[in-house]
Amino acid sequence: MPNQPPQNYSGQNLTQPVMVNGAVVTNPQIAIPREPYLLERYYFDKLIKGDSHFLTLANTILGAVIGLFINMLAKLIGSKIDDKIKFENWEVYAFLIALGLMIICYAIHYFVPNERRRIIKTINEHFENS
Known part of the structure; x- marks a missing residue:
């Protein structure tokens, strides 16, 4: 093939190999x-x-x-509808204890650093600085 001027292939759907400088480009580099x-x-x-495990x-515990x-x-x-059904205090205590444990676990997860958050912070810093 004789020397041909460079052609513009932008915006086209290519269905066959394209020759670049007389050779098929098989692994082009992408620049970002x-x-x-x-x-x-x-x-x-x-x-x-x-x-985290917390x-x-x-x-x-949230499900509980x-x-x-x-x-x-x-x-x-x-208990308001039928007097035979007893509403007992332990049910309120169990709910409050489970709620307290759940809040403590969420607080520990939020305040204690872990590997996943450290990696995400590193990736964010990389993209903010570049």
Whole structure:
């Protein structure tokens, strides 16, 4: 092929190989305006599965708190309708204790640093500074 002037292929749907300077380009380099963040597999795994144990525990206790609240409310309404149904104080205490434990677990998760939040902070800093 004789020397041809460069052609513009932007905005086209290419269905066959394109020759660049007489050769097919098989692995072109992509240029981006900033340095990419190279994410290691370990960090990726921590981002996907890195929730703290306190958050998992708090979410589990949240389910118990919701269940205890529904049970307490149902028993309160039932005791107003039927005198045979007793509304007992331990149900309120169980709800309040579970609520307190849940709040403590969420607070520990929020204030204690963990690997996942550290990685996210590092990635954010990378993109803010570049």
